[in-house]
Amino acid sequence: MAFRSTSLLRANRAIVYTQTGEPSQILSALTYKPLPAPPPETVNIKYLLSPINPADVNVVQGVYPAKPSLTPLVEGHPGVFVGGNEGLAEVTQVGSGVSGLAAGDWVVMTKSQAGTWSSSRNVGALDVLKLPRVDGLTEVHGATMTVNPPTAYNMLHEYVKLEKGEWVVQNGANSAVGQAVIQIAASRGLKTLNLVRSRPDIADLTKKLKALGGTEVLTYEDLADRSLTEKIMKDWTAGKGIRLGLNCVSGKDTTSMARLLGHDAYLVSYGAMSKQPLSLPTSLFIFKNLTTTGFWQSRWYKTHTRDNKEKLMKTLVDLVAQGKLKEPEHEILTIPAEDSDEAAGQRVRDIMTKIAAGQYGKKVLLKIESTQ
Amino acid sequence: MAFRSTSLLRANRAIVYTQTGEPSQILSALTYKPLPAPPPETVNIKYLLSPINPADVNVVQGVYPAKPSLTPLVEGHPGVFVGGNEGLAEVTQVGSGVSGLAAGDWVVMTKSQAGTWSSSRNVGALDVLKLPRVDGLTEVHGATMTVNPPTAYNMLHEYVKLEKGEWVVQNGANSAVGQAVIQIAASRGLKTLNLVRSRPDIADLTKKLKALGGTEVLTYEDLADRSLTEKIMKDWTAGKGIRLGLNCVSGKDTTSMARLLGHDAYLVSYGAMSKQPLSLPTSLFIFKNLTTTGFWQSRWYKTHTRDNKEKLMKTLVDLVAQGKLKEPEHEILTIPAEDSDEAAGQRVRDIMTKIAAGQYGKKVLLKIESTQ
Known part of the structure; x- marks a missing residue:
């Protein structure tokens, strides 16, 4: 028994x-x-x-x-x-x-x-x-397939209508969502500015993220260099700044990142790895018309139809089939x-x-x- | 000469x-x-x-x-x-x-x-x-007529579709825009929770803002009382929280104010009298779908038609004629x-x-x- x-x-x-x-x-x-x-x-x-x-x-x-x-x-x-x-x-x-x-x-x-x-x-x-x-x-x-890639996909599509060749800036770029963002953005012809923490193996990490399709990889410390941020604003983005920022860090490094955003930009948060609040100069909201909001894939599932969900899965599976999402x-x-x-x-x-x-x-x- | x-x-x-x-x-x-x-x-x-x-x-x-x-x-x-x-x-x-x-x-x-x-x-x-x-x-x-009342009017109308009887929370409620918000909100049957700095003549100020149509007047210090904020969330707003917050202060008092906001709320900034950044827990963005943005009447004029502007002026002048905007x-x-x-x-x-x-x-x- x-x-x-x-x-x-x-x-x-x-x-x-x-x-x-x-x-x-x-x-x-x-x-x-x-x-x-x-x-x-x-x-x-x-x-x-x-x-x-x-x-x-x-x-x-x-x-x-x-x-x-x-x-x-x-x-x-x-x-x-x-x-x-x-x-x-x-x-x-x-x-x-x-x-x-x-x-x-x-x-x-x-x-x-x-x-x-x-x-x-x-x-x-x-x-x-x-x-x-x-x-x-x-x-x-x-x-x-149901959490990270859809988070990346939806953040890239739901807020700002980006044209081919436009930039997206993201922090925590080595996260699972960050890596999906790099690949999905690349598949759409978008450029990504990928921010990561400084670390001994930064060269390897840069190589890895670029191999996924990332355009540029910088550390938060790099952003302290004014000549670099001016170059990003003036040369890389032709004076317009970046229109979409993705945040999973918050804290002071995200405040620096927000300065790369142009007029009418969105800063979308999906995490807060620093455990610090998101702290931004009010002038960015008033005079540059910045909008900050948050994305949660669980809410997306609750507020979208079964048809929407099936389409999203099909889109992502197609990217896999094309070798564009590893x-x-x-x-x-x-x-x-x-x-x-x-x-x-x-x-x-x-x-x-x-x-x-x-x-x-x-x-x-x-x-x-x-x-x- | x-x-x-x-x-x-x-x-x-x-x-x-x-x-x-x-x-x-x-x-x-x-x-x-x-x-x-x-x-x-x-x-x-x-x-x-x-x-x-x-x-x-x-x-x-x-x-x-x-x-x-x-x-x-x-x-x-x-x-x-x-x-x-x-x-x-x-x-x-x-x-x-x-x-x-x-x-x-x-x-x-x-x-x-x-x-x-x-x-x-x-x-x-x-x-x-x-x-x-x-x-x-x-x-x-x-x-x-062209700066403060339109700022108040547009912030009340452009972000959240508020129903009669719903609450709006604002800080710096004694500012010129704040007083216009109180009156325009009252004319629409909206309730206002008006936050001001603590001061010796708070009773007089409360009386003045209520005479303009303000529903409640509280100081930033009052918000430290958890039982009061619970009452606001549970009783005043029937558990839903407030869907529109207007900010001209920023800093820590605005962080406290944001906790009164419900799901899918907007926090719209038009000033930063504290000269501090707007600092908010990232969780409000992710899990409560908070959106923060800024309003600048100068931008509104640049991005709207002459017809829009004439209509807005007519609306405000009508409120004056009805004795609803002092x-x-x-x-x-x-x-x-x-x-x-x-x-x-x-x-x-x-x-x-x-x-x-x-x-x-x-x-x-x-x-x-x-x-x-």
Whole structure:
């Protein structure tokens, strides 16, 4: 009996928590039973690969505006929070009344906080979106397709109508979104001025970002050089300044960046890695008609139609097919099916310790194996 | 001969400067000849009353983005800068080819930095706008109609579609624009939360702003009381927060004000009296979709049609006629025609000294008498 019960329990596994806190301390693995056949209007899916994004860490910490819901994975259990917002899954079984999805299809999540750090799950058919399968589209592409590339794409398209040859300036240019911005901008013939922190291997980083299609790479310190900023304003942009700035840093380095913006520019924030406020001279707003706003892909999903979402995914997948949008640098952490929950939980807590210590420049993706 | 020349020179007078600097030190009065008949497409006008606005002081100081042009008021003279951006004038003579303007009409300026601190001037017919004469419209109304009330009106209309009963929050609520915001908002059935600095006569100020139609008056210090801000968010705005904030202060008090804003709100800046930057948590942009931008009435005039401008003036004059837009508190400084230029210049420099010392809460308007 013990064996049978264990075997059933190990059919699926999720990375869960019951109250918010540091991921390296509070996450654990929970085994749950095989899924029953899907109810009408739902599908059973099996996650192939699910990233650990910085926002996921904030959700577990309880400091992110999007909150997960309690999920009753195990009968008689009061429910747990399942980690993970993004992921690639394969449809395994389709409920009645579901159209446009079949077993074997790849799907991504459009509902936020889906709990993607799990193996098989039952989800509403409208909470997922079929991802077109094209040559060159890997599991890693699929698993990282709904947060960073759409953030980059939408920030480049929703605020300023940029003409070919125009500049975009961004900070944190080495972030996953930053790298997507470089590639998507390059695919549109836009030039990017990419700002990064000064570091010993700046030459390598510059080379890497230029290989992705970045036009120029500068450090925040470089911007202290007035002759350089004058050159950017006068020569590079023909006196007009840059009309779109993308910010994931804030603080004083972003104040410097804003001085490169021209009249009627937008400064769009999607992060604040400095943990400092965004602080700008009021004169930029009044006399240069600067607009600052923020972008959150979760809000975009909430405020756009399914048709909009499908088009966006198709656009991004097409870029992948054309070789214009590469996999992010990554590392895959496999949680083997034969691990005990104790061992599996330890693996995840260990990786979270390393992520918290800033030891991963690469994105970590979870591959949670199961027997279902 | 000396008498005759002097008499001719005293026909008109302007308050001028030849290089930027402190108004209390560098402004002088310059007498100039009677105007010839107006060339085609122009009109001769006689200024009735011209305010000294804070921005006028900045223009003279050379720290304002709008720059005046050198004006050759006196024959053989290399030209001077004439102070003044706003003013009410009466048409005295109409050039050929001008339609829609006749002697006796009241006009206001739509071209910025017109040099309104003068008596009679010749101007392009398209650089002025006829002001409809209605009962209750005084010279003071007319002289202060093109900067502050339109700034208030446009900020209330161009960014957020507010429903009757909705709140607007503004700081510097006792400013000329602030008082116009209160009145125009009240005329539309909008509620205003008016923030001012703490001061000994706060009860009087509160009474005054409420008499203008202000709903609530609070000091920046009041916002430190969490129970009050919760009440504003939960009770006053039914949990939605305020969707439009107007800022002429910046600095930390504006950071506090921004916390009263709800989702999808606009924070529109038109000044920065604290001389501090506008500093906001990046999370407001990302997760609450805050947009911050700036409003400058001079840009509005440049980017809008003559028809738009006429409609705006008509709207504001109608509010005056309905008793819904009062004269700003003011004091008139008359520069008598019989003053020497030395004495006239001294009068202006003296008032500028008082304005710089912050001794005027009231707006000062110049009435430059002349014999033309």
